[in-house]
Amino acid sequence: MNFWFDTSLTTQDVAQQLLGCLLIKETEEGLTSGFIVETEAYLGEIDKAAHSYGLRRTPRLVPMYQSAGTIYIYTMHTHHMLNIITKEPDNPQGVLVRAIEPFQGISLMEERRGRFGVELTNGPGKLTKAMNINKEDNGTSIGASPLYLSSKERKMPKKILSTPRIGIPNKGKWTEEPLRYIVEGNPYTTKAKKKAVSNSGWI
DNA sequence: TCATTGATGTTCT
């Protein structure tokens, strides 16, 4: 089930397909995993919010120009962000994973984060720290890495909500473009509602 | 060498 390698799908399609997928990271300390509940699509050449806008090429962006399924770790300050490349080589598009719902290895995540509950993984920098995702994963393929997607286990979102992306002001129409996808009602998303936590958003 | 970057966690109310 390597549908995320299907480059005939648009990046927006892949971003929605990834919701509910089980993301797994294996380390010496143990295994952690979680279901993806929030993603953002970045459309590369035409997308002013993407690093690869205008087909810019810098050393950091090398993984974005590789084939679908390549993992691109965007490091900023002390935080890492997890991206998955969606298109063929030299077409630098990708999906940013912004939040997951913890599944396995929760106590290990708590230890790494020093936080509990929804604070474990309800943000792009949080989930990478909880799962110990770092630059060693950068440029590797999601099919051959300690960081991978489960092909067996996944959930299906009851409803997918699309909203404008976060943290990209002054990018013209790209600021408003609804390229962020979340599992509606899931408490582990970036702007989780306090109410209706009883509904986790899965079928 | 330096300006830019943006999520996090704390603090304030």
Added chain:
DNA sequence: GAACATCAATGAC
């Protein structure tokens, strides 16, 4: 719930 200080890697110069 809102506002802000903080952190270090990147890339332009």
